[in-house]
Amino acid sequence: MTTLLIKNANIIDMVMDTPYFGDILVEDGRIVHIDEEIAAGEEDVLDAEGRFLIPGFIDTHSHLLLYGLYKSLVELTPQAVRNIDEIKAALKARVDATPAGEWVVGHGYSEIELEEDRHITIDELDAISTDHPIYIRHSSAHMGVANSRALEIAGINEETPDPDGGYFARTDGRLNGLLFELPAVEVLLPHLPKPSKAEMIEALKSAEADYISKGITTASEACVGLAHGKDDYDALTAYIQQDNDMKLRLMIDYQLMLQSESLKGLSFEELKQQIETLSDGQCTLDSAKFFQDGSIQINTAALTENYHNVDDKSHIIIAQEKLEALYMDFARRGYPLTTHGNGDAAIKSIIEAYSKVNADPDYNEVTRVEHIQTGKYEDIEAMKKNNIDGSFFTNHIYYYGDKHYEKFLGPDRAEKMDPARWAEDLDVLYTLHSDCPVTPISPLDTIRIACDRKTKSGRVLGEDMKLTRFEALKAMTINGAKLNRTESENGSVEIGKAADFVLLDENPLDNDIVLEDDLILYTFIDGKMVYKRD
Numbered sequence: 001m002t003t004l005l006i007k008n009a010n011i012i013d014m015v016m017d018t019p020y021f022g023d024i025l026v027e028d029g030r031i032v033h034i035d036e037e038i039a040a041g042e043e044d045v046l047d048a049e050g051r052f053l054i055p056g057f058i059d060t061h062s063h064l065l066l067y068g069l070y071k072s073l074v075e076l077t078p079q080a081v082r083n084i085d086e087i088k089a090a091l092k093a094r095v096d097a098t099p100a101g102e103w104v105v106g107h108g109y110s111e112i113e114l115e116e117d118r119h120i121t122i123d124e125l126d127a128i129s130t131d132h133p134i135y136i137r138h139s140s141a142h143m144g145v146a147n148s149r150a151l152e153i154a155g156i157n158e159e160t161p162d163p164d165g166g167y168f169a170r171t172d173g174r175l176n177g178l179l180f181e182l183p184a185v186e187v188l189l190p191h192l193p194k195p196s197k198a199e200m201i202e203a204l205k206s207a208e209a210d211y212i213s214k215g216i217t218t219a220s221e222a223c224v225g226l227a228h229g230k231d232d233y234d235a236l237t238a239y240i241q242q243d244n245d246m247k248l249r250l251m252i253d254y255q256l257m258l259q260s261e262s263l264k265g266l267s268f269e270e271l272k273q274q275i276e277t278l279s280d281g282q283c284t285l286d287s288a289k290f291f292q293d294g295s296i297q298i299n300t301a302a303l304t305e306n307y308h309n310v311d312d313k314s315h316i317i318i319a320q321e322k323l324e325a326l327y328m329d330f331a332r333r334g335y336p337l338t339t340h341g342n343g344d345a346a347i348k349s350i351i352e353a354y355s356k357v358n359a360d361p362d363y364n365e366v367t368r369v370e371h372i373q374t375g376k377y378e379d380i381e382a383m384k385k386n387n388i389d390g391s392f393f394t395n396h397i398y399y400y401g402d403k404h405y406e407k408f409l410g411p412d413r414a415e416k417m418d419p420a421r422w423a424e425d426l427d428v429l430y431t432l433h434s435d436c437p438v439t440p441i442s443p444l445d446t447i448r449i450a451c452d453r454k455t456k457s458g459r460v461l462g463e464d465m466k467l468t469r470f471e472a473l474k475a476m477t478i479n480g481a482k483l484n485r486t487e488s489e490n491g492s493v494e495i496g497k498a499a500d501f502v503l504l505d506e507n508p509l510d511n512d513i514v515l516e517d518d519l520i521l522y523t524f525i526d527g528k529m530v531y532k533r534d
Helices: 065-069 084-096 122-129 146-152 182-193 197-213 231-239 254-259 268-279 320-332 344-358 377-385 395-408 410-415 419-427 443-452 469-475 478-483
Strands: 004-013 020-027 031-037 044-049 052-055 055-062 102-111 134-138 143-146 168-171 174-180 216-224 247-253 283-291 337-341 365-370 391-393 431-432 501-505 520-525 528-532
Touching: 020 469, 031 174, 031 320, 055 478, 065 174, 065 197, 065 216, 065 231, 084 102, 084 122, 084 134, 084 431, 102 168, 122 134, 122 143, 122 146, 122 174, 122 410, 143 146, 143 168, 143 182, 146 174, 174 182, 182 443, 197 520, 197 528, 216 231, 216 520, 231 254, 231 443, 247 254, 247 268, 254 283, 254 320, 268 283, 283 320, 320 337, 320 344, 337 344, 344 365, 377 391, 391 419, 395 410, 395 443, 419 431, 431 469, 431 478, 443 469
Parallel strands: 004 044, 004 052, 055 216, 102 134, 216 247, 247 283, 283 337, 337 365, 365 391, 391 431
Antiparallel strands: 004 020, 020 031, 052 501, 134 143, 143 174, 168 174, 501 520, 520 528
């Protein structure tokens, strides 16, 4: 029997909203005793020296595999490049190191963060190389930019029709290299160089290490199939058979489950059992994943009123009748349902479809709306009425809030973006997320943004929409467990639960303490120290 005694900790257990001083005894990965003082025996002892112990963070929406794979691509994030010249220089450096004819792929591109505030053009990419296919993945994952050679390889030309739910953009009737929304992007993605299974597993390992260093003990891969289709599932099922530390949940793209011979027709329980058996319980099936619109920052989120910068509302991806039929099909097989919805028109569509599924007395699974960026108060009320859970992409306030205020949504809608406050007030179960790699992975950063609601320029979007530190910390711990329906296992520091902890140097509930990753000293999973700060 392995035992651990943590002494002299200020414990924030997520049951009470204030810390208390005490010791915690762990046996075989479980909390067996909490008291003001526990006498040391033969167990390993860690003196917390008054530091603050919280439950491990539960990340309910990010893309672990994409994040890991992106590390090998050309970094074009706002942290790496400021303008188009710097993008061109970064791509040119990779072109010069890459044999002719081979792909050069970048990630993290965001035109609204560039000094020019515009997209790079196909001509600018062609000037770098027409011997190399070049493709840039947008930070939203909902669009990309290709040079002429990349379009040629993908078979996209002037006569290629736009796919349902996406389009190949044109300037003066000529393809300009911009591919908008997943149906268009997915025409090109199969032609990108595919990483081997071994490379994908290494990417997952690297991502896991980073997540654990941020205090994450349980994470949800938010769309198996988004990176490389069925190859994602094959790599993940190989990865989960290894000796991993972090607990993992898989949302699987509904289209992959309809098309893959190995997944087609399986019930939720059948597939869940397969995954848990392969991973010895370390990984489980979360839900079937759907997308009902795109991203605000590329004008493809489906709104009920026009964008501030264009005379357009965009549109939902899946027709209402088809969406409801898909939900019913998966619900009959017992699947929880998770759907991406940024714009209020998409959110309303999802709620309407979920309400019909949840009306079935035999269906008692989780139905979730993801992102909820422009949800209105009546939408959150409808979620409450129809027993629908949610996860808010509050990181957008800091990383994109200024552009939404000035360009995409205008002041009024931007002030009410990511309305987690309304969910808190209406007692709707919700979490917060980073959607990594769209924004950096850091629960403490996410908590800070949800509480401060400050943009990069320091503008506050919605003073009355702020969460308290305790509310935001709940959203990243116990609320995550409730959303995952694992609240009997994790999410709080209580006897009988898994010993998933983070030890912080300072009190995260103290508003004078700046929330940053450097506060994390240790991460424990099942009582095992899996991260120690250097």
